[in-house]
Amino acid sequence: MIRRAAAGAFVGVALAACGGGGGRLTTPTAASGPPLSQPALVATTEAPSPPRGSPAAAIDALCRAAGDPDAQAAATLFADDAHDALHDLALAVESKDRASAARLYQATEVVESDFSAAGTPTGNRSANLRALATAASQSAAVLDVATSPCPK
Amino acid sequence: MSEVAQRGRLGAILAMLMLLASCGSATDPSDSNGSASPGPTSVAGIDPSALAVTVASYDIAQGAPRRFLAGVETSDRRLVTFATVDMKFAFAGTGKGEASGPELRTTGRYLPVAGSDVPEPPPIKPRIVTASQSRGVYATMVGFDRPGFWEVEVTADLDGKLRRGTGAFQVLESARLPDVGDAALATENLTISSSDAPPAAVDSRAAGDPDGTVPNPEIHSTTIAAALAAKRPVLAVFATPVYCTSRFCGPVTDLVAELARDYSDRAAFVHVEIWRNFQDKVINKAAAEWLLRDGNLTEPWIYLIGADGRIQARFDNVANRSELEPLLAALPTSAAMPISAAPSVGKA
Numbered sequence: 001m002i003r004r005a006a007a008g009a010f011v012g013v014a015l016a017a018c019g020g021g022g023g024r025l026t027t028p029t030a031a032s033g034p035p036l037s038q039p040a041l042v043a044t045t046e047a048p049s050p051p052r053g054s055p056a057a058a059i060d061a062l063c064r065a066a067g068d069p070d071a072q073a074a075a076t077l078f079a080d081d082a083h084d085a086l087h088d089l090a091l092a093v094e095s096k097d098r099a100s101a102a103r104l105y106q107a108t109e110v111v112e113s114d115f116s117a118a119g120t121p122t123g124n125r126s127a128n129l130r131a132l133a134t135a136a137s138q139s140a141a142v143l144d145v146a147t148s149p150c151p152k
Numbered sequence: 153m154s155e156v157a158q159r160g161r162l163g164a165i166l167a168m169l170m171l172l173a174s175c176g177s178a179t180d181p182s183d184s185n186g187s188a189s190p191g192p193t194s195v196a197g198i199d200p201s202a203l204a205v206t207v208a209s210y211d212i213a214q215g216a217p218r219r220f221l222a223g224v225e226t227s228d229r230r231l232v233t234f235a236t237v238d239m240k241f242a243f244a245g246t247g248k249g250e251a252s253g254p255e256l257r258t259t260g261r262y263l264p265v266a267g268s269d270v271p272e273p274p275p276i277k278p279r280i281v282t283a284s285q286s287r288g289v290y291a292t293m294v295g296f297d298r299p300g301f302w303e304v305e306v307t308a309d310l311d312g313k314l315r316r317g318t319g320a321f322q323v324l325e326s327a328r329l330p331d332v333g334d335a336a337l338a339t340e341n342l343t344i345s346s347s348d349a350p351p352a353a354v355d356s357r358a359a360g361d362p363d364g365t366v367p368n369p370e371i372h373s374t375t376i377a378a379a380l381a382a383k384r385p386v387l388a389v390f391a392t393p394v395y396c397t398s399r400f401c402g403p404v405t406d407l408v409a410e411l412a413r414d415y416s417d418r419a420a421f422v423h424v425e426i427w428r429n430f431q432d433k434v435i436n437k438a439a440a441e442w443l444l445r446d447g448n449l450t451e452p453w454i455y456l457i458g459a460d461g462r463i464q465a466r467f468d469n470v471a472n473r474s475e476l477e478p479l480l481a482a483l484p485t486s487a488a489m490p491i492s493a494a495p496s497v498g499k500a
Contacts, residue, residue: 052228052229053229075284076282076284079282079283079284080282080283080284083283083399084229084283084399087396087397087399091397098430098431098433099431102395102430102431105394105395105396105430106359106360106394108394109356109357109360109393109394109402110360112402113357113360
């Protein structure tokens with residue numbers, strides 16, 4: 001029986017448990033959201049941004065990176081808004097659906113390789129980012145977290 | 153070959169302690185002037201200015217000073233980086249009864265992850281950055297005089313304001329993993345010549361290669377056992393670049409591959425992949441021999457083994473070139489161990 005170290009992932013879990021937004025592995029829903037009596041929150045017509053560190057935020061970043069022709073900008077989006085959340089998600093999924101976790105880790109590594117290797121064709125990078133978003137969405141579903149993959 | 157389990161009881165206790173530290177003790181009750189300063193408070197009552205401290209060291213044992221690593225983040229998951237932070241350590245008890253002890257104070261120096269950027273000249277104060285700007289931890293040398301649970305309080309001067317956070321960790325009576333001074337284990341790790349293992353068992357990155365090619369043959373061509381028999385120093389990295397929990401496995405594996413190209417006349421270089429089959433929860437035997445203890449496995453690790461077969465140094469989780477290169481440069485040059493001419497293992 002093996003336990004794997006999860007020091008990095010713990011930060012997100014701890015912050016989520018403490019009420020912070022970081023690393024939270026749930027997506028706010030109507031049932032868990034703020035009470036509707038807060039007019040400032042219901043008056044807006046814009047969809048609220050998913051909490052930083054959440055699977056939804058990571059997938060959103062992946063989709064934006066996939067659509068960005070600038071490799072450096074895409075790499076920044078990936079590093080800043082997706083990478084850590086994807087690791088947290090994969091670790092959380094490991095115990096429930098190891099195959100999903102494996103696919104997520106592998107898809108993440110492909111994208112990391114794209115960014116570390118100079119000259120990856122934009123089309124390949126974009127496709128790999130979209131594939132990673134799909135893998136992340138499928139992993140989130142394992143945790144009963146509803147997310148949307150990249151729009152066509 | 154073992155099965156991965158969920159957190160054990162000890163882990164749960166430690167996790168709870170860490171959680172309590174993160175939730176309760178991280179809030180800095182005073183500002184840099186020492187006056188009361190409740191500061192901005194979130195709806196849940198958590199001070200968003202408090203820092204989250206994650207102990208990034210493994211296998212911490214009492215005794216002589218050892219390298220201690222801590223990652224520091226803000227509540228919105230940006231990273232505290234560069235320069236130095238103050239670290240204050242305090243004994244928190246054993247779980248069987250509380251005991252007080254002296255506080256230890258040290259300075260933590262920024263240790264960037266291999267390949268991560270640091271501006272030139274380096275900042276003289278810590279900064280809050282995003283992961284694309286820099287990624288790393290703070291490192292110090294500290295010795296603990298007793299086993300049990302300890303806390304570290306990290307204080308960083310960020311834009312003239314002292315911000316704090318705490319993390320908790322366990323100090324063991326003795327190291328569970330091979331330690332400095334121990335005889336290295338003569339392990340027959342997998343190489344690109346291993347015909348009885350899939351390529352991804354040699355390096356998990358091979359799983360993503362259309363041809364199943366094992367990358368970096370310079371670190372997959374010999375075994376620790378063979379190098380020891382040849383009385384050759386070894387730099388061995390134990391890591392799973394793909395299925396990595398700590399996020400530092402890829403960079404440290406790449407680093408060792410770089411060093412292998414530069415110092416092949418001084419040492420043998422070996423990468424030991426953790427997983428023989430991640431999906432089926434099967435650990436490579438070589439990784440288990442070195443790192444699996446009481447159902448617990450941590451990675452990545454880098455070990456430097458001397459020509460006498462003794463462990464000269466070990467590095468847990470984060471290591472960079474500035475730490476490893478001086479040790480390699482100090483080794484005598486010798487004829488390089490030829491890299492196997494065997495072709496890469498395919499996905500047969």
